[in-house]
Amino acid sequence: MKVIASSRTEQGSGASRRLRIAGSTPGIVYGGVKGPVNIKLDHNSLYHAVNRESFHSSILDLEIDGVSEPVLLRDIQKHAFKQLVMHVDFQRVDPSQKIIIRVPLHFINADVSPAVKQGGASLNHAVNDIEITCLPKDLPEFLDVDLSAMTMGQTLHLGELKLPEGVAVTGTDPKQAITSAAKAK
Numbered sequence: 001m002k003v004i005a006s007s008r009t010e011q012g013s014g015a016s017r018r019l020r021i022a023g024s025t026p027g028i029v030y031g032g033v034k035g036p037v038n039i040k041l042d043h044n045s046l047y048h049a050v051n052r053e054s055f056h057s058s059i060l061d062l063e064i065d066g067v068s069e070p071v072l073l074r075d076i077q078k079h080a081f082k083q084l085v086m087h088v089d090f091q092r093v094d095p096s097q098k099i100i101i102r103v104p105l106h107f108i109n110a111d112v113s114p115a116v117k118q119g120g121a122s123l124n125h126a127v128n129d130i131e132i133t134c135l136p137k138d139l140p141e142f143l144d145v146d147l148s149a150m151t152m153g154q155t156l157h158l159g160e161l162k163l164p165e166g167v168a169v170t171g172t173d174p175k176q177a178i179t180s181a182a183k184a185k
Contacts, residue, residue, distance in 0.1 A: 001060050002063060002068075003062045004045075006039065008039060011038060024040040026038070027041055028089055032094060053142065056073055057103045057104060059139060070136065071091060071092055072090065072091050076089075095136050098133050098134060102129045105129060105142065105143050105178070107145050107179065108148075110150075113149065113150040114151050115154065122182060130143070130172065131169070132163075132168065138164065157175050159174030
């Protein structure tokens, strides 16, 4: 996904407020061998991109004043009640170094699982995303969790999750429950 930005020299809360009034969002790009760069982005296009799941868990192509570089979204600050993105942080990505990022889980085939089809169970999801480590080229947008073999009373654990090659789960107990099938009341 491509994100277009331009560098900015103004800093501080007053300058950020003026940017927001003008329809822009302040941000910063950091990491790598270059120093941090203050940027501004068009608020409307950023707001619509932020609402896409892939924007949060994929390598983005950030173009600053015509020069592109790969980045990850690291932080986003939204207004408490207005539909307004207040600030964004991006981190530069080195293709040869592993990254740590949270990716969403997509639960598939729940409707054909024996627990739901024959037992009338409900599937309870304990987590919706997990933290992984991998090289940028191996980063998945999401991970599929196949529930087609779930039976009544069964719990699917993190250690049973099928991960793509080059992807590993970070610092989490392999016995952590992901989803379970329980009798619907």
